[in-house]
């Protein structure tokens with residue numbers, strides 16, 4: 187799984203990837219410097235995905251943990267076979283808080299021809315990046331999507347008017363819309379978490395309900411160490427340790443959204 | 452004045468009945484959409500705006516184009532347009548009403564519409580769009596109605612009206628500019644991320660809107676005793692000519708930047724629309740028809756012979772309305788969402804219920820337009836008599 191660091195550096199050098207134009211290589215210690223520059227107070231949550239440990243099986247476990255906990259409907263394999271949908275509808279209505287897609291899709295704008303055989307086809311785990319400068323928040327006309335001081339990009343699904351401006355604004359396709367009543371498609375409703383109504387947008391909320399109780403996000407817990415979670419402003423946090431020790435990449439950093447999900451490749 | 456709306460010929464009532472029926476059918480299907488959700492449309496996770504928002508965008512342009520008759524009359528004292536300003540203003544009223552209806556039918560939660568007012572959010576372009584559209588609607592109703600009223604009593608319009616009329620002039624391009632900004636400021640949507648979006652919107656609007664006005668003026672002349680006037684129509688035709696030429700020019704500016712720079716994130720949307728991408732591209736023939744037709748129409752309009760013959764003028768105007776409609780009403784939204792940010796091609800095709808609701812909104816708009824034009828034309832006929 188993954189490519190080793192020497193190969194990666196060689197390729198990066200070969201391609202002249204010093205700058206941040208098409209692709210950003212977060213060098214070890216770089217985040218340190220950035221954090222030191224901006225007042226290191228309070229909390230700034232972040233996720234690091236260690237692609238060396240992320241097998242398809244682990245990824246499936248993470249997805250299952252998140253979606254069953256948060257009452258995310260399953261249109262692909264409905265709990266009742268009578269509710270089975272056409273391929274077209276499956277595709278259109280799908281709701282994903284966390285999902286996998288291949289490198290070429292996850293890191294559009296950083297295709298590297300045949301030299302990147304190892305990355306091509308590699309399945310990355312994708313979720314909302316809880317961007318520091320989130321376009322979805324900027325465009326929302328009701329502040330139903332807003333940024334919390336700890337960096338979580340939150341949603342108030344009781345305020346959302348379903349205009350879907352945020353979906354047009356998000357450059358990572360991290361948002362889904364309830365094109366219909368999702369409840370019949372939830373295998374087992376978790377009574378401790380709300381279900382959604384027709385006509386609102388939803389996405390990963392970084393398990394804010396679990397964080398409030400001092401727990402780790404569900405996907406992180408289920409990942410067996412492939413996902414690392416923590417506070418970027420805290421020097422000894424596991425995310426800081428991971429970023430100190432490894433090269434990481436982020437999705438479309440050139441858009442200036444400052445995504446807070448890092449990938450160790 | 453409104454009483455004029457209730458006395459008319461058989462043909463007038465038949466037209467009203469047809470439009471009312473269509474809008475009622477649309478409303479019934481809309482009730483279905485309310486209970487089931489927007490899943491009855493063809494929109495998807497990837498193409499999250501569709502036909503409704505496209506109609507909205509096109510009609511904002513039609514509404515804005517009223518300025519093309521108001522401006523010459525009030526700022527350049529071009530007297531001939533005094534006869535037709537009311538047609539432009541009432542067309543704007545009907546068009547903005549349709550815009551607002553299209554936004555409402557597109558909302559997932561129309562019951563929460565007023566959250567936009569309850570939690571005003573100036574950083575959202577949609578917030579500003581709502582303000583400028585409602586303001587424009589108000590301005591055109593007041594200005595149109597008051598001017599017509601005073602015309603009927605053969606007195607000059609009240610003094611306080613002048614500032615409102617002057618305000619409505621810059622307000623018109625603002626509605627279409629703000630609408631373009633809905634799209635043009637989104638990172639990661641290469642098709643829309645272009646500074647020429649607003650100018651292109653305006654040029655196509657100032658071609659399509661007056662073209663529609665020409666057709667309406669010809670209809671009014673044929674079916675009523677009021678003649679909007681040959682000179683007026685010819686001046687409108689010149690406006691259409693310049694606007695469509697500028698629009699074609701802007702389109703080629705866009706093409707140059709996109710294809711000479713060869714940045715895939717901008718180029719691939721054009722590939723999808725004009726060649727198809729990853730084997731998909733149902734819009735390809737439409738887009739070619741649109742751009743070739745638009746260039747042809749621009750060339751035809753340049754020829755005075757064709758412009759001055761009202762039959763060929765009407766046909767060319769029809770072509771302009773059709774081609775700009777395909778460009779904005781079909782290509783703009785789909786083209787922006789396909790390929791999606793993960794570079795997958797999931798196409799969008801509107802569904803039958805979606806089209807029926809759309810027709811319903813158009814019918815409602817034309818119902819309003821018919822009634823308003825009836826009132827205006829009756830007043831004009833009265834004065835003539």
Ligand code: SF4
Nearest residue numbers: 314315317320322356
């Ligand atoms: S990934 Fe998308 S939804 Fe999440 S914060 Fe960034 S822009 Fe918003």
Ligand code: SF4
Nearest residue numbers: 326346347349350352
């Ligand atoms: S769909 Fe909801 S969350 Fe998204 S922009 Fe509209 S109101 Fe905001």
Ligand code: SF4
Nearest residue numbers: 252390392393403405
């Ligand atoms: S952080 Fe929580 S909500 Fe977000 S993807 Fe992981 S489990 Fe789901």
